[in-house]
Amino acid sequence: MMGLLSGCRGILAPAIGAFSVMVGPRVCTITGSILTATGLLLAVPGVSALYLAFTIGALVGIGVCMCETPGCIIISEYFLEKRSTANGLRTSGNAFGGVVMPFLAVYLLQHQPYQGYYIIFAGIMLQMCILGMLYRSFETHQMITTLGFQRGLRTQMNQHKKDSPLLNTAISMTAPPKREEKKKNKLLNMSLLRNPAYIMYIIMILLCNIAIPNVLMYLPLFGRYKNLTEFENSIILSVLSILDFFCRMFLGWLSDKKLYSKHHAFVFGLTMAGTSLMMLPLAYNMWTVLAILWMRSFGIAMFWALIHGLLADQFGSENMATSWGFVRMTQGITNFFYAPLLGAVADSTGSMSAPYLLMGAMQVLGAMTFALQPLVIRVTGAEVCMT
Structure with a gap:
């Protein structure tokens, strides 16, 4: 069910990006909020696993995508000089939710039947309607x-x-000083799929996404494998979410200082995250697991702080619905089969270290592949600026 939710959240991103451009970010976000709440409310009967896959998996996944995508597009429109800072602040909300929501979910499940849990969370998701009303093109x-x-x-x-x-x-005839005239947003720009520089993003996310959503999903099982208690596992998850929250904001702000190349920082972050995962089997207690995964949090925070800015800088903010949409769609497709693959690796080897070694190796390979983008641009003559 989690794989279906993650898959639907990403696989329809190009279409939802085009829908957001067509109707505006406000309508798209409000529609997504209502669809998310509807999926949670329909899940209350819980008649079967297939029924829950449709409600919580498909409907909630699509609704969350409709709430998330307009934010990516509108940030790239409003910000030029401080784009990475803005994106770091925006994506830090995901990490902050990782700090708050698990405790809220545990509390609700202890004091409410699961039907009440779904109803309360549906009410929380409807608050996105209010936030969506604040959007302005x-x-x-x-x-x-x-x-x-x-x-x-x-x-x-x-x-x-x-x-x-x-x-x-x-x-x-008088107008306030304004920046360079902005091009009109495009619904879908399929020519990006013929751009070798953009294909490097697709290959990178195809390799790296085995780790991005699955590291924390498999962490409780890894903790048990390393004889950690449930309390120690919860401490690790909470501390990592807090670190991720601050790292995304700090790294986004630091990137706008132009002290280094965004492309180099992006590759460094992915390499650091992948290397830490390959080191994780060496951990022997809670503190070593936490220290190694902090490296991963730092590296993946660099990924989230820079990915949207890189796409907007290289392919234009007017193409954000397409450039981010197809990257997100690739994530959605891989979410359907990477999680079962990692489970099969763990079952066949009898070790939870093997999945993390595989995740780390593929993430480093993705980073090294993306490091070749400048060479691909020179060889093919693609008209893309380097940042």
Whole structure:
């Protein structure tokens, strides 16, 4: 069911990105919030595993994707100089949810039947409607800013001279200083799939995604394999979520200081995350597991802080619905079969170390593959800027 939820959350990302561009981020987010809450409410009867796969897996997965995708697009529209900082702050919300929601879920399950748990969480998900109403497209924001600037200018000038047709004409032609004209968002730009530089992103995420969603999913089983208690496992998960929260914000802010190449930092982060996973079998207690996985949290925080900015910088913010959509779709597709593959590896070897060795090796391979992107750009002559 978790695989179906993760898969639906990603596999429809290009279509949902196009839908967000077509109807606007506000409508898309509100629709996603209602769909997520509906999936949770429909899950209350819980008549079968297949029924729960459809409600919690498919409906909630699609709804969450509809809430998540507009945020990726709108951040790339609003921010240029501070884009990585903005994305770091946005993605840190996922990590913060990892700190709060597990404790809330455990508390609710202890004091409510699972039906009440679903109903309460449906109410929480409906709060995204309120947040969605606060979204404003960049074009609308520009228009409101211009009108406000002109109104303020009119007020100041009227303090010195009376209204006149010449004054009205001057004010109507005046606009606040603004950045370079933004291109109109595209629903889908399929030409990206013919761009070798973009294909490197697809190959990278195809390799790395074996680890990105599954490291924490298999961590409780790994903890038992290493004779850790349930309490120690919960401490590890909570501390890692807190570290991830702060790392995403800090690394996004640091990247905007332009002290290093974003491409190099991205490759370094993925390599660091993969190497730490290959070191994890050497851990022998809670503190060594926590120390090694902190390296992974730092590296994967670099991934989330930079991925959206890199896509927007290289392929344009107007193509964000497509560039992020197909990366997310690749994640969704791989979520269907990577989790069972790791389970099969653990069962066949009788060891929980083997899945982490495989995850680490493939993540390092993905990082090394993406490190070749500048060479691919030079060889193929792809028109992509390096950051």
